[in-house]
Every structure is written in structure tokens, then in C-alpha cells.
Amino acid sequence: xxxxxxEGLGRLIRLLADRGYRVIGPxxxxxxxxxxxxxxxxxxxxxxxxxxxxxxxxxxxxxxGRLFDWAHGPDAGKRFLFPPRERLTEIRRDREGMxxxxxxxxxxRPLALLGLRSCDLHAIAVQDRVFMxxxxxxxxxxxxxxxxxxxxxxxxxxxFCVSMGTGPRCTSGFDLALTELADGFALxxxxxxxxxLRDALGARPASEDERAxxxxxxxxxxxxxxxxxxxxxxxxxxxxxxxxxxxREVAERCLACTNCTMVCPTCFCHxxxxxxxxxxxxxxxxxxxxxxxxxxxxxxxxxxxxESHAARYRQWLTHKxxxxxxxxxxxxxxxxxxxxxxxxxxxxxTEEIAAIRATDGAVEVRTA
Amino acid sequence: xxxxxxxxxxxFKMASCDGCQLQILDAEDALLELAGAxxxxxxxxxxxxxxxxxxxxxxxxxxxxxxxxxAQIREIREASRILITIGACATAGGIQALRNATGxxxxxxxxxxxxxxxxxxxxxxxxxxxxxxVDLELTGxxxxxxxxxxxxxxxxAGAKPRVSTSPVCLECKRRGAVCVVxxxxxxxxxxxxxxxxxxxxxxxxxxxYGCFGPAQAPGNAEALGRRFIELGLRPKEAADRFRFITGxxxxxxxxxxRLEEVER
Numbered sequence: 001x002x003x004x005x006x007e008g009l010g011r012l013i014r015l016l017a018d019r020g021y022r023v024i025g026p027x028x029x030x031x032x033x034x035x036x037x038x039x040x041x042x043x044x045x046x047x048x049x050x051x052x053x054x055x056x057x058x059x060x061x062x063x064x065g066r067l068f069d070w071a072h073g074p075d076a077g078k079r080f081l082f083p084p085r086e087r088l089t090e091i092r093r094d095r096e097g098m099x100x101x102x103x104x105x106x107x108x109r110p111l112a113l114l115g116l117r118s119c120d121l122h123a124i125a126v127q128d129r130v131f132m133x134x135x136x137x138x139x140x141x142x143x144x145x146x147x148x149x150x151x152x153x154x155x156x157x158x159x160f161c162v163s164m165g166t167g168p169r170c171t172s173g174f175d176l177a178l179t180e181l182a183d184g185f186a187l188x189x190x191x192x193x194x195x196x197l198r199d200a201l202g203a204r205p206a207s208e209d210e211r212a213x214x215x216x217x218x219x220x221x222x223x224x225x226x227x228x229x230x231x232x233x234x235x236x237x238x239x240x241x242x243x244x245x246x247x248r249e250v251a252e253r254c255l256a257c258t259n260c261t262m263v264c265p266t267c268f269c270h271x272x273x274x275x276x277x278x279x280x281x282x283x284x285x286x287x288x289x290x291x292x293x294x295x296x297x298x299x300x301x302x303x304x305x306x307e308s309h310a311a312r313y314r315q316w317l318t319h320k321x322x323x324x325x326x327x328x329x330x331x332x333x334x335x336x337x338x339x340x341x342x343x344x345x346x347x348x349x350t351e352e353i354a355a356i357r358a359t360d361g362a363v364e365v366r367t368a
Numbered sequence: 369x370x371x372x373x374x375x376x377x378x379x380f381k382m383a384s385c386d387g388c389q390l391q392i393l394d395a396e397d398a399l400l401e402l403a404g405a406x407x408x409x410x411x412x413x414x415x416x417x418x419x420x421x422x423x424x425x426x427x428x429x430x431x432x433x434x435x436x437x438x439a440q441i442r443e444i445r446e447a448s449r450i451l452i453t454i455g456a457c458a459t460a461g462g463i464q465a466l467r468n469a470t471g472x473x474x475x476x477x478x479x480x481x482x483x484x485x486x487x488x489x490x491x492x493x494x495x496x497x498x499x500x501x502v503d504l505e506l507t508g509x510x511x512x513x514x515x516x517x518x519x520x521x522x523x524x525a526g527a528k529p530r531v532s533t534s535p536v537c538l539e540c541k542r543r544g545a546v547c548v549v550x551x552x553x554x555x556x557x558x559x560x561x562x563x564x565x566x567x568x569x570x571x572x573x574x575x576x577y578g579c580f581g582p583a584q585a586p587g588n589a590e591a592l593g594r595r596f597i598e599l600g601l602r603p604k605e606a607a608d609r610f611r612f613i614t615g616x617x618x619x620x621x622x623x624x625x626r627l628e629e630v631e632r
């Protein structure tokens with residue numbers, strides 16, 4: 001473990017920018033901490049706290065100048081590694097004929113993602129399983145990216161990474177991991193790239209006290225989870241409860257608005273759409289984030305295969321917590337709790353799964 | 369819905385404010401390309417050279433609100449291969465549908481117009497599709513120019529236009545807008561309103577007021593209204609959020625009625 005002064009983080013941001021990286025980090029915009037391109041320490045959310053609950057997110061200010069005493073806003077690494085809308089192919093027709101080719105990247109600088117939480121790093125590892133072998137554009141962005149984690153000191157009210165085994169301490173998937181201390185940052189190195197950055201920053205070895213402080217922060221954070229979730233007996237718990245009455249009950253509140261799937265850092269569903277110019281000379285094929293809560297997304301062979309909100313909610317939750325394990329070998333949930341916070345009506349996945357577990361095996365009885 | 373090259377296009381209006389037609393005239397960069405791709409043969413807002421049908425594609429703005437318009441829309445349908453209705457009035461009856469089912473038409477006419485005896489109007493304002501078959505509906509107040517151009521370009525290429533039925537939230541999140549319901553406790557119709565506008569209101573920090581009309585079926589506008597009540601609106605106020613520009617659209621109309629029940 002190593003140590004840099006508080007200003008060392010500013011130097012890291014500039015160093016990455018000088019090396020041609022597009023540095024993405026947390027900053028305050030529109031009453032939330034979002035991830036955007038940053039230029040220096042002054043862009044970070046100094047003295048900002050979050051209060052998160054089901055369907056509610058509020059910022060609070062303090063004057064202590066601490067940069068990372070919050071959990072996460074709506075954004076995760078997904079927004080940058082798997083952009084919400086991306087042109088894939090361009091087709092042009094002119095006198096010489098038709099040319100088909102890949103659409104260029106809108107911003108081809110390699111990414112440096114700073115401020116990712118342990119849950120976010122795990123989420124990237126989950127999306128790697130989905131995209132790396134199949135998707136050249138994702139793979140290229142991912143292989144060139146530098147990932148800089150920051151250990152959580154203050155988890156949010158909807159966090160349950162301890163239950164999912166994905167946090168709060170960064171243990172894998174990072175080039176560098178930081179822990180905010182009173183006089184700077186403890187620095188852990190996770191890769192060769194991280195090692196080079198550490199050397200360039202001139203970090204000194206951390207003292208025994210500093211190491212102990214990092215351990216204490218991680219231990220305290222683990223005890224401050226806003227939520228817990230029992231994931232024993234997955235995937236079969238949800239498979240055998242596919243006719244549970246709870247699905248219909250949650251559907252009475254569910255708006256099928258897609259927010260849970262949009263903020264989920266592992267949800268990867270997308271649509272591929274075509275556009276053509278009025279002249280008919282230019283056509284583009286694009287990919288855009290889509291959702292299992294959209295009727296048009298469950299349109300297959302001439303029908304919407306999941307017509308009710310109950311069917312769509314069941315599909316999402318069962319895929320995320322159960323069939324994802326069969327499909328990719330890991331749970332699709334990293335316990336970040338974003339789906340709980342950013343649901344406009346505050347539907348809580350931990351509450352829904354607990355309710356099904358509490359009445360395991362119940363089936364809906366319909367009376368005429 | 370394939371059409372021949374450089375189709376004859378007409379644009380008509382019924383009861384409306386002309387704002388959707390202006391989306392065509394304001395198409396700026398696309399205007400020249402548009403003029404090259406289609407032949408506009410009847411568009412009173414743009415030119416007094418009005419030629420008779422038949423038309424390959426007809427765009428209709430406005431609701432059916434007078435007896436004359438009832439007859440006019442049938443003639444337009446007869447003369448048109450592809451009929452596209454544009455805007456909240458043509459697709460949901462518009463703001464003028466606030467009078468519908470109130471039983472107070474005469475009172476409204478007397479209050480609003482200095483010489484009410486000149487006003488001859490239907491009891492209710494209707495979307496065009498209540499009177500004639502419509503091939504494509506583009507909602508919004510006004511419509512989104514990008515959606516219209518996409519629809520025309522697709523038809524010219526012989527493809528089916530893609531008009532999403534997903535909610536505004538999907539586009540809000542794609543564009544990185546912060547949710548105003550969650551982060552500010554502000555009532556927003558985005559979760560149950562059809563996307564197409566580019567999430568313009570939430571991107572400027574205010575709640576969606578539903579001008580693109582209800583999103584996909586089955587919808588759950590009532591549950592959103594119940595959330596508004598939790599956020600501090602009275603049930604009547606929550607109901608009134610749905611009784612606006614697209615308030616006559618069945619999903620919003622029914623949700624408003626049920627929310628008002630709570631008040632009683």
C-alpha cells in the first residue's frame with residue numbers, strides 16, 4: 001500500500017489527461033453526483049453527502065471538503081464502456097456504388113474512469129462476461145481503459161454490496177484503488193498500468209497507521225449497509241416461485257418506466273435501429289440502450305410476449321438474480337441499490353425477494 | 369407503406385395552433401433535402417398554390433372539433449394513400465378536448481367568445497383516428513421534427529417508420545438527465561408518457577407534462593398519480609396533471625378519473 005497527498009489526486013487527473021485519456025469522474029450536476037469528463041480536483045464533489053432511499057436521492061452539503069463521502073449517483077462505468085447510443089455501421093451510396101463500413105468512434109481517446117466503487121468494478125466484470133468475447137467495440141474500449149476505484153467510507157441507504165459479496169472494499173478489477181484519509185489518499189496497485197501511474201506520482205509507502213486506517217474504514221463501511229439481502233438458494237428460489245402472487249402485487253405499483261434497468265450497471269439489453277437520410281444516400285445502423293420493461297422490446301414474432309407489468313418485472317428480477325447465474329456463471333446483481341433509489345415509486349428488490357422467500361411456494365388462487 | 373419516388377405530399381390543419389406545421393417549415397438544415405425528396409402540393413401554411421389530390425402522403429394537424437371538419441377529414445382520407453396525423457390535437461383531441469364530457473360547452477363558449485352565436489362546434493373534440501383510419505400517428509405538442517423526418521425518410525426508403533412507444537424515462541437515462549422525481553421530488557409524467565421529444569423538459573430540470581401522450585400499454589398512470597400524492601399533491605391536483613394537452617387520451621383520462629375518486 002502507498003500514500004499520496006490530497007493534491008496527488010489532482011496530479012493523477014492531469015497526468016492521465018496529458019497521456020491522452022478522457023478522464024471521467026464524479027461531479028455535481030442537476031442535484032446529483034454524476035460521472036462526466038473532469039479536468040481537476042476542483043470538479044470533484046467536495047463536501048457533498050447523499051441521502052438515498054427508495055425512490056429518493058438528495059444531496060447535502062458540509063464544509064469538510066471531503067471528496068468521496070457518498071456512495072454513487074445514477075451513473076456507473078456502463079455509460080462509457082457501453083454507451084447509451086452508438087453508431088455501428090454507415091452505408092453510403094454515390095456514383096461509384098455503395099460503401100459499407102464501421103462508424104467511427106465519437107471520441108476515440110482511451111477512458112480513465114475515476115471514482116468507481118467496488119460494486120461498479122464488479123459490474124464491469126459482469127459486463128465483460130457478456131461483451132468481451134462478442135463485441136469488438138466494447139472490447140477495444142475496455143482493454144484501453146484505466147479503472148480507478150475508490151473505497152466506500154459512507155455507503156448509501158439502499159446499498160447491499162456486503163450481501164452480494166461485491167464490496168464495499170475494492171479487491172479486484174482496478175488499476176489503482178484509493179482510500180480517502182485525513183491527509184490524502186492510500187493507494188493500492190492492481191495492475192502494471194497502476195504501478196506506472198504510482199511511480200509517476202511519486203507515491204511513498206503507506207505507514208502501519210495508514211494501513212490500519214484503511215482497514216478500519218472498510219470494516220466500518222461494511223457495517224453501514226442500508227439494506228441486506230439473503231441470496232441463498234438462488235437460482236431455484238425464483239424459478240420455483242414463478243407463479244407467486246407477489247409478482248402481481250408489485251405490478252400494481254410498477255410503472256414499467258425502465259429506470260431500474262437503465263441505472264443497473266450490469267443490464268446490457270439494447271436495440272439495433274436503422275436510419276436513412278431523406279435522399280436515401282446515407283443509412284446508419286445504431287445501437288441504443290433498451291429495456292425488458294418496454295413492450296416494443298418484448299415484441300417477437302408479431303406479439304408482445306410479456307404483456308403485463310407482472311411478467312416484465314418477473315423477467316427482470318428472475319434474470320438478474322437467477323437465470324443470470326445459469327447464463328454467465330455469476331449473479332447479475334452487484335448490490336449497488338441504484339434500482340431502488342432511482343425507481344420513481346421506490347420499489348425495493350431486497351423487499352420483493354424477501355417477500356417471496358417469506359411465503360416460498362405460494363401460488364395465486366384466482367376465484368371466478 | 370411503399371411510395372413512389374418524389375411523392376406528392378399535402379399538409380392540412382383542423383382545430384389546432386399550427387405549431388406542428390411550423391416544425392416542418394422550421395426544419396432548417398433538412399428543408400432543402402426535404403424539398404428534393406418530396407413534392408409539397410398542398411400546404412396552406414407554406415404556399416397559396418393549393419393543388420387537388422390524390423396525395424401520396426398527407427399530414428394532418430389538429431382535432432376534429434366542428435361539423436365541417438367531420439366532413440373534411442373524410443375527404444382528406446379519400447384523397448390520401450398514406451395518412452399521418454401529427455400532434456397532440458390530431459392524435460388525442462388536444463387542449464380543446466378539455467371541454468369533452470363536461471356538459472358545459474355552451475357555458476364555455478359564452479365565457480370565451482364575445483359573439484358566441486358565430487361559434488358552431490361539436491360537443492367533443494376528437495382525435496382524427498376516431499373518424500377515419502390513420503396509418504401513422506406522431507404525437508407531441510408540438511411533434512418532434514426528428515421523428516417526422518425519420519418517418520418521411522423511412523417511407524421514402526420503403527421501410528416502416530420506427531415510432532417508439534417506450535416512456536420518456538428511457539430517453540432521459542440514455543441522455544444522462546437526472547430524474548426530477550427522485551432527486552427533487554417533482555411530479556413528472558415521464559414514466560407513463562411516450563418518448564419522442566428527447567426528454568427535453570427533464571433535461572432542463574422540470575417535470576414532463578405528458579404532451580406526447582400515454583406510453584406503451586398496459587400503462588399504470590394511476591400508480592404514478594398515487595406517487596404524486598405521496599409527494600404532496602392533493603388527489604385532485606394529481607388528477608389534473610393528467611388532464612392537460614393529451615388529457616383526452618384514454619389512459620390519462622381514466623387515470624385522472626380514478627385519482628379524483630380518491631378526493632371524494
